[in-house]
Amino acid sequence: MARPIVTIVGRPNVGKSTLFNRIAGRRISIVEDKPGVTRDRIYAEGEWLNNYFTLIDTGGIEPESEDIILSQMRRQAEVAIETGDVIMFVVDGLEGLTSTDKEISQMLRKSRKKVILVCNKIDTPKTPDTIYEFYELGLGTPMVISAGQGLGLGDLLDEVIKNFPEDKDTEYDEDVIKVAVIGKPNAGKSSLINNILGENRVIVSDIAGTTRDAIDTPFSVGDDKYVLIDTAGLRRRKNVNENIERYSVIRTLAAIERADVCIIMIDATEGVTEQDAKIAGYAHNSGKASIIAVNKWDLVEKEDKTYLQFEQEIRRNLSFMTYAPIIFISAKTGKRVNKLFELVKIVSNNHSMRITTGVLNDIIGEAVLMNQPPSDKGRRLKIFYGTQVGVQPPKFVIFINDKELMHFSYARYLENQIRQSFGFEGTPLQFEFNEKKGD
Template sequence: MALPQVAIVGRPNVGKSTLFNRLVRQRRAIVEEVPGTTRDRIYGVVEWDGIRFGVFDTGGLLTEEEIARSTERELVEATKAQAELAIAEADVIVFVVDASTGPTTGDWEVANFLRQTKKPIVLVANKAESRERELAALQFYELGLGDPIPISALHGKGIVDLLEAIAERLPAREREVEEAEFEKPKIAIVGRPNVGKSALLNAILGQPRQIVSPIPGTTRDAVDTELVWKGQPIVLIDTAGIRRPGRIERGIERYSVLRAERAIERADVAIVVIDASEPFTHQDQAVAGKVIDAKKGVVLAINKWDLFEHMEGAREAFEEDARETFHFMPWAPLVFISALTGKNVEQVVDLALVVVAERSRRIPTAELNDLLREAVAHHPPPTKPGKWVKFYYVTQAEVNPPTFVFFCNRPELVHFSYRRYLENRIRERYGFLGTPIELIFRERARSAPAWERSRK
């Protein structure tokens, strides 16, 4: 059964993201003293006293007058729409206000809107670090939403009282259900800014879960979306665009890039989105390089293909260019998509799940050693006068990523080109589509392992 959901809402800069981070016990949402930092819904799971529930962080709700004055009106209205979607999905709403300012016009507007939802509301007066501010929180009784709970999300004060209030309002039947835990494949959607990452996520979901805007940098946080794909539960992670280090500005953008890199670290596979309407760039290579450095699976998705699919020979030319640009990962699958029309969107997710399965493949040791003997017989390792490399055996030590350990007499003499040769032989026989594989060479005594001696 699905977890109950809690939405954190309020006007900008009242501490919603700080509270979200406190509840999920991670720095998942970006926290800055800049109104409007959070734009999309950020999702996490809270566990407390045997109770589990999902929680949404949302962008700040502005008054109609503030929206009219905004220089980014389209983006502000989209942020408001995202918050309203979170409210519609929620079982409980946590309404955060600022104890240091007292009730404002914006608080009254939000309160009037929330009353119309007919949902349980927990009123939280944040930034109540001192006794004076605790007393000031009493002013929020006038909003007519019940007892305000004074807290300090920054210092953790009052969080237990808040959790108890949320637990009291959760649907009773959900509180009694212990959801089965299992590892879901995590697929990150990454790329440089404005290549269509959020549009791809929306096309996969078939609903406007993420804000889609032509303004580069719209997505600032890494956002997890859980769904069931053809019977398989998966997690999609949308991320902020990754720029070259020299072009990363301080502050929010810098943190956004860090979030994207952390999203890659916790993903199993990354879909690297590339804009077909622009030449391939060093930035595209850098993004793919980050995925490879993290030893994650990868699928290359050439987006906006609807602009070129009618041109004769375009696909072959693009594929040749892509293979040359991403020469360091020839094993990565390549798919041409259009997030706008939905073309091949299903295929890109299917490919990502194939890569997940490839990363978990384990090869029997006996088969690996047969392959090693054949490879060495066909192409022996280079030798130097008085120095040669003798391989004893190979075994697969790990999965995710697949890791193979070769035992030999002189690991330091195994040249890079021979390492690549052995990797290619493994891939020729076993595939490992879309995933890096790691080869480790270790010194071993000259005697063969027991299992090999027993076969002779």
């Protein structure tokens, strides 16, 4: 069964994102005192009294706007209303009722969904007279809150969970693979997610930086459950001019941190750039399973060795990530996109793989027999034994006689021997060398 979906809607700048962040328990949506900052539907997991649900923040609805971004924001909000089980309609309790509020309420009544009217920004115990204007909307008694101060949220969430459909699953489920789609602006991240989901879940335009937030989208393939995280494209630092763009970079790095698998999007028409290497480096240093997806492959003129040459360029420029599989796709046409998620499952499994201590030491023993450890000034490196101490990524502790004798090249040799035996495609391996006193 699917999770209940709670959608937050309202005109721009009434505090939807502040309420979203407060319920989600962390700063996910960008909060800025500007209309239209939240452009897409932002997803997060919410919980109240052991009831788990999917929470959606939406871009502010501007019913009459012809602006390309604002009109798409309106469509995104409409889709969120269609998919929601309970809708929180947020209004500015201090400013009072506006014509836009009236138009949105008409849209909500047509949806025939359960709508909870939320009067936000009431920071004092005394209820202002402006609250009574909202009875005109015919949506029942408004719930008075302050998202900024956290006032009234308990009563609001009690009302929300009371209206969940009985056929929805509110139990906790940890068996989900979280996949972050990362890359430069305009590499095709949002187009890829829209292709996978089969709907325009994320706003797509040729304006660089359209996606400002990290957007969580749950979906399933057969019995496998995923959450797709579409991230704002990381720009070069000199191009990060405004606060919102700066927040987006932070949000992208945070998305990498909470992902299990990173799909690193590279624009085939531009080749591997310095910024691509930097983005891939973030994923590598965070110990994430990774796939390199070369997008827009349909736009590249090909000769006999085009594929091989591009692959070599990737390996040369991303030499720290030789474990990551490379796939050439077209998010626009859908070419090989189905193969991409086969890879996601493989690298996710490898990211969580465990090797028993006995088997690991058999591999290390064979490696030492084939290639003796280095020596320095008459002292030779001795390897006593190793054990795996963690997953995601797999982490190994190797006990040796002297850390100074463990040369980088021999550590790489041991890693290669372990990879040859078990593959570990798509995941970095971490090694820690500890001294154990002995002969």
